[in-house]
Every structure is written in structure tokens, then in C-alpha cells.
Amino acid sequence: MKKIASTLVLLSLVFVGCKSNEIAETFTQKVEKAHQKEVFTSKQAVQFDLKLDFGGQERLNAQLTLLTNSSQGLLAFKNGDTIIFNKDKVFYSPTITKDESVRFDAYTWGYFSFFPFKLSDQGTIWNAYENKEKDAANYDTEKLTFKSGTGDAPDDWYVVYADKKTNLIEKAAYIVTFSGDKAKAEANPHAIQYLDYKEVDGVPIATKWVFWGWKEGTGLTDEIGHASLTNIKFVTVTDDTFKANPSFKTK
Template identity: 45%
Template sequence: MKNLTTLIFATFLILLGCQQKKATPKVKEEKVIEKTLAQKIETAHQKESFLKHEAISFDAAISFGGSEVFNANITITTSSDLAKITYQNGDEIYVNQQDIFVSPSLKDNPGVRFHAYTWTYFFLFPYKLNDNGTKWDYNFKTSETSSTYTTAKLSFEANTGDAPDDWYISYTDVKTNVLNHVAYIVTAGKTKEAAEADPHAIKYDSYQTVDGVPFSSEWGFYEWNLTDGLTNKIGAGKITNIKFVDNFRDTFSIPKDYIKK
């Protein structure tokens, strides 16, 4: 009888153990996917908050060699498909994706497409890193010995935008992933080889926060090369009156007498 009781008790413990095992199934561990550097930059620059707004407006004054080359108010959608540029003298440029329309006073100005896209792209750069047609080389390194930044190279697939042969090299703070400066070439009106013989860089300084989103209010333009990085300062930009705006799409209307360029 004692042996039977022992056997029954042992059987009970085995059954109890089996029930406990069934009650605690194994939890499958999810693999954590590491963000790309481009995604980390977007996070540092609050892209999610930025895109919650319809459009943003700012004044940009750009000078090279001591001479002002651009001074205008820019209003552009956060998705960058529509923009209105109003110069201090009243001249206007309207941008509708790849098409631009200018006031009659600018019909013979050869630089309107350059001005229409360049300054807005520099301003929106942290939010354009994963656009269609972008290609990133995260293993790219320069030959600089004193650089303390994380570098990566951005290029583009063929037929992307106005200048698919352009490239950009981003320099970001190792800890914060905020952009410090970006080297680039401009192929507008020249071959890629000619552009690569004269690369430049834009340095983003004096960040200020607007509705929780950081924007650089001081730009510096420099000569740049793979060995020395930033060298001679050749230009400057002052960005002021940065503010998000509503209802820009509803009010966007290209005047009938404006000329397509």
C-alpha cells in the first residue's frame, strides 16, 4: 500500500510538472534591427515631428566672396514638392515638383533653377536622406587625420532629380548624430569630372529649435578635399524667421503670366 501511494504521488508530480511547462511557453526573441546612419540623422533632426507640419517658411541670405548672391523668403512644403520663393525686390519663383515658373522679370536669368533647388535642398537635407533614388555608402571614409565625425557618402540613381551626378558626404556628431557639415559637388552646367575638381562643403552652425525641431541658422561654405576636409571659407548663409505654416497648399497658385523655365 505504501508503494502504491508513493507511485500515485510521483505520477501526480510528473503531471503537475507537465502542466506547468505547458503554461509557460517559450517567448520567441525578436531580432532588433539596427537603424542606418541616415535613419539616425533623421531621428536626431526630428523628422517625424517635422513631417507633421504642412510647410515651413524662412528667410535666406547667401553670400560668396563678400557679394550677396541670394536674398529671399522661401516657403516650401515639408514633402518638398511645392515652393514659393519671393526675392526682396519682388521677383518670384514657383516650384511645382520638377517644374519652375518665374515672374517675367526673371525670364532671362540663367540661374533660376539653381537658386530654386539648391538653398531649399541644403535647408531640408536632414529630411531628404531616404528619398527615392538615394544610395548610401556607410563604409565611406576620408583621409583626414583629425576628423572626429561619422562619415557616409550619398549618391543618386540615374535620372534622379535635376542633378543625379551630384554627391554628398555627411559628417555627423558621433554621439548625437546631428549634422555638422556636408561636402558636395555641383554638376549644374558642368561635367562630373569638372565638379569633382572643385568640391565644396556647407557647415551647419547655431542650431535653434522651432516647435521641437532643430534648424541651423548660420551656414558656412568652404573649400573641401578628401585629405584636409574643410579649408578656406568662401561663403556664408544667414537663415532667419524660421516658422511652420499652415494652408500653404490651399493658397499655392502660379500666376498665369509666369514663365516656365
């Protein structure tokens, strides 16, 4: 009887241990698993067409080719302009005369498209977030900040909403401090909503983005922009894919 009792106790401890492991799974682990991060990062590069508008005006229309490790990327605009980035260096066509947003464009749209796969990047800090919005029960929500010196805008933050049923990211509120004015950015936060997920080689990718104003405690406010991702595919690249023309400027 003692042996049977000991066996039952051991089995109970194993069961409790298994349940504890399930409970211990972090927000980022659940989201990355749902987004098939391991499959995504096993690919070399992804390519897609991105059309973006704000306030009814076209903001961007380009084909993006990005390494899945985010170290290199190419934006080939429909008007013939090109932006290439290699880690922290950005090269761009001399025909781009208004170059204030070149670095912003080089990194931001790729970051938004890769966002579900970058939650545990070096320099990320995750904290609990008390979601007081009326539909809070539908989401797991946490806040992302960054260690000093991370990227071009370490003062940015994100409030990330994952659908409780699917663990896919549906919304991410954020501030843009690229200009360096954090107080101004925090006075006007925005949000990106990820919609119409489609599987590409087993990886769910949002094919529609909607941009909103955002207010803490309220959530999404005014609709301000839209984006569509089409012709999404995983590709292989060559040494020449991200090679800048000698005439290109640097930023």
C-alpha cells in the same frame, strides 16, 4: 534547474537581440531621428528668410515657403521677384532677365535647408566612406550618391558628416553638376557647414551655414560664403500660395 537555465539562456538571447538592433541602426536612421524627421514631416510647410553671400557679394535675399514633402515651393525675393516650383515645373517673374540659374535657385537652397530630412529619399544610395581627416574621430561619415534619373543633377554626390555625440549633421561636402560637367565639378568640390542649431517646434534647424572649399583627406579648406536663416516657422498654406501669375515665364 533546467527550467532556470533555459530562462537565463532565453533572457540572454533577448538581451543580445536588443543590442543587435541597436548596432543595426543605420547612419540615416540615427541622423533622421536626431533631426526629428517624423515631427518635421508631420507639418505641412516651413517658412524662413534666407540671406546668402559668396565672396562678400549678396547672392540671394528671399523668403522661402516650402512644403515639407518638397513638392512645391515659393521664393519671394526682397526686390520683388518671385520663383515658384511645382514638382519639376518652375515659374518665375518676367522681371528676372538673367534666368540661367532660376531652376538652380528654385531647388538648391530648399534642398540644402531640408537636407537632414531627405537622406532616405527615393533614389538615394549610401556607401561607407573612409574619413582620413585629422578630426575624423568626431564624426560618423558616409557618402551619398543617386540613382540615374534622380532630380535635375543625379551625378551630384555628398560626403556627409554627423556629429558622433548628437547625430546632427555638421558638414556635407558636395559637387554641383547642374551644368552637366561632372569632371569639372569634381575638380572643385565644396562643403556646407551647418551651425547654430535652434529648435523650432521641437525640430533642430541650423540657422547658420558656412560654405567652404573641400579636399578629400583634408576636409574644409577656404571659406567662400555664408548664409543665415531667420524667422523660421512652420506654416499652413492655401491653394493660392504656390499659384503663378499668368505673366510668369516657365523653365
